[in-house]
Amino acid sequence: MAIEADFACPACGREVLAADLAAAATLPCPCGAAAPRFPGSLEGDRLLRCALCGDPRLYRQKDFSRRVGIGLLVAGFAVAVALGVWIGPSGFFGALLVSVALDTLLWLIAGEVVVCHWCEAHFREAAGTFPEFDLEVHDLVRYQREVAAKGQRVPEHEGEAAPAGGPALHPTRYDG
Numbered sequence: 001m002a003i004e005a006d007f008a009c010p011a012c013g014r015e016v017l018a019a020d021l022a023a024a025a026t027l028p029c030p031c032g033a034a035a036p037r038f039p040g041s042l043e044g045d046r047l048l049r050c051a052l053c054g055d056p057r058l059y060r061q062k063d064f065s066r067r068v069g070i071g072l073l074v075a076g077f078a079v080a081v082a083l084g085v086w087i088g089p090s091g092f093f094g095a096l097l098v099s100v101a102l103d104t105l106l107w108l109i110a111g112e113v114v115v116c117h118w119c120e121a122h123f124r125e126a127a128g129t130f131p132e133f134d135l136e137v138h139d140l141v142r143y144q145r146e147v148a149a150k151g152q153r154v155p156e157h158e159g160e161a162a163p164a165g166g167p168a169l170h171p172t173r174y175d176g
């Protein structure tokens with residue numbers, strides 16, 4: 001199965017989708033920029049490090065959009081209030097219960113997605129074992145990104161020196 005990647009374009013920040021990571025030598029964006037796929041990031045369909053920024057610190061999480069989940073709850077609450085006015089308390093609690101149940105169901109059936117701690121690129125259908133989200137790593141990466149934003153090297157991020165003539169290994173444009 002093809003690994004699907006979605007990530008923020010290093011040039012314009014727009015969200016870009018690459019449907020088949022293994023087949024893509026570059027990760028092109030409609031803005032014209034094409035980030036090269038990080039050398040050595042893939043081994044067959046196994047993801048060894050982030051294909052965009054090369055950071056090996058990846059974690060897995062439920063492939064569930066928190067925005068969709070919250071949107072559903074807010075919409076459910078609005079419907080509940082309306083039904084509460086028309087039908088009374090049973091309508092209110094009924095609608096609320098349905099929206100919470102739907103939300104839970106969506107969460108339960110959601111698959112898993114692999115996320116890069118550094119650039120937050122998402123990878124679906126990537127083989128390999130990845131740890132769960134780790135707040136300590138997350139905080140460390142955030143600190144290292146600040147260091148990198150000042151133009152200093154972060155060896156833990158790169159693993160090795162930047163290839164000569166290659167792109168900068170510290171994307172710093174993901175914050176905006």
Ligand SMILES: [Zn+2]
Nearest residue numbers: 009012029031
């Ligand atoms: Zn772009």
Ligand SMILES: [Zn+2]
Nearest residue numbers: 050053116119
């Ligand atoms: Zn990354």
